[in-house]
Amino acid sequence: MSRFLNGRYGGLEPYTPGEQPKVPGRLIKLNTNENPYPPAPGVSKVLQWDPETAEQLKLYSDPEAAELVGAIAEYYGLETHQVMVGNGSDEILAFAFMAFQPENGRIYFPEISYSFYPVYCDIFGAKGMKVPLRDDFTVCPSDYYGAEGTIVITNPNAPTGMALSLGEIESILDANRNQLVIIDEAYVDFGGESAVSLLDGHDNLLVVQTFSKSRSLAGARIGFAMGHEDVIADLNKIKFSFNPYNLNRLSILAGREAIKDREYFRETCRKIIETRESLAAELRELGFEVLPSKANFVFARSGHMGGEEYFEALRQRNIIVRYFKKPKIDDFVRITIGTDEEMKMLIRATKEILDEKLRQEKREGMTKGEKS
């Protein structure tokens, strides 16, 4: 910390991104919920630059990103003034936490959820109101009825993968007509129900989505928000006071192509859902508890070892998953759904780890037996 940093940020604890290995080739990377399939073929095509297209990089990008906003609006059947785009959904969320912090500072979100929310509260001086999950790790809608501030819910939730139904989301919106409710739908395309259909009749809803998961474009950094035109105008007011040209030319092109290809999108989402269901079944056969996931990851715990031990054992076998050293969830690991091949290797490694564990327990049991 330098002597120039404003005191309010002295205790700020930044978000810790999942490990991004510098040489990913040798690793099976299942730690940051990326898509195992490449972006839609049109993305690769639009980036086959002829020199003339590359030359356009000398010019600023469109601060409205109209081409991309238009493509998203068309996809969801919205007006363009109901949509705005950001440099990843993290940027959209940052703008939203700034803009929609209520006067009393309270922002409600599940205690176990995207771990960036408390960081946004810290940086913008909001009061993070952490609402516990039920014992079965579900979000209880009625806990949010009559909230005295802005509400943020990831649906499906992370890292549990568990989803609220559209009816449950609607009940939260209806019970909080005078509070903004932000639904972070990063993982919605893998089996959840988007709240977009509730925009009609709910001016207190803001839906946030990303191209990083179901659109295979984590590296292009594209997020977007959909809401009432006044709410979107507020977000744009923040954006144009912070970083007007927030999307670069290349990502605007890539995003436009990705959202146009509906068939490729459906097909890759379907494959990931299938792989997820097989993986969950296999893990359960190996004695794991696997929370019912509607996302492109599963959250699972073994009866035989803690989350950290499983995480480390996989790491030694060049498989990275995500482990959270936090109360209530430190028995679990979060495993991104990869290709079927990658999941086979994960299961093979997991069997090895469990076998070793069993042998070790036997040896220890025998040693104890001898001593006693």
Added chain:
Amino acid sequence: MSRFLNGRYGGLEPYTPGEQPKVPGRLIKLNTNENPYPPAPGVSKVLQWDPETAEQLKLYSDPEAAELVGAIAEYYGLETHQVMVGNGSDEILAFAFMAFQPENGRIYFPEISYSFYPVYCDIFGAKGMKVPLRDDFTVCPSDYYGAEGTIVITNPNAPTGMALSLGEIESILDANRNQLVIIDEAYVDFGGESAVSLLDGHDNLLVVQTFSKSRSLAGARIGFAMGHEDVIADLNKIKFSFNPYNLNRLSILAGREAIKDREYFRETCRKIIETRESLAAELRELGFEVLPSKANFVFARSGHMGGEEYFEALRQRNIIVRYFKKPKIDDFVRITIGTDEEMKMLIRATKEILDEKLRQEKREGMTKGEKS
């Protein structure tokens, strides 16, 4: 404005970017200080995607952007922990205004300068302390001695194009040892002297630069900051609490290639400087006052018409320049240096406009003469 926007942003006036025409082909675009030459050839090459490279977009970018940070550090002979990158220098400036707002809230900058500074002050609740320029539009260094807060100076300044010498910058740093001094060097490569050489011995200096001007990459959105490692760590703390993956994979590649090609960079900067000097001479011959510019634009006023009139007349001839409807500078227009060909067309249009003006004045003179 929605009923959910926090009251503190009610009066916020966003920054107004220069016009980005949707169909730029028919226009000579001299309004946002872009480079008329394409990015370095290596940029185009690295973006010639084979499908495998395009596939990498499915993975998050490196939040440290180590490849790009390393290339910048090498170029300037710095350690990598003295450099950080942002999604354009606007994002870096936003982070800096957040991080380095002093406890008394005061941030000093020239009254006539980058018009985003007062917006940053507004959004982060800082007190913008506007320091007038001298009558000749120069920044007076001693006006900043003993400032009671953070100092931000664009050097060369915009929209005047006029530069402070390295000695003058050093005098400001020495006279404010306990204040952070941010030197915004967006235009420094066109004849200014970078303050980077002053980092040794001045832990109160933060230098901000961009790839949008001298590197022909406005559309890739890359800015960077150089400073003491503690100051850079503070900026990274903000970044990792706001938007960790702020640079996308494509821009990291493009930036790395652009900064590696030193010869192309020197050559394009040299051409722009030459074109600028010719343009300034020709405008002066036509009776314009042209401030002595070290940037890739000139700030000029005609003795025969106001800035708005000249701006509009050029616009009618499909040439866009920038005009600021503000006290003290509303006689001027800011003209980005384009190719020699574009400058010829600007001069031709300007002669037409002046001729028309003259004929019109004569007609009016005659009419008046007849009447009186």
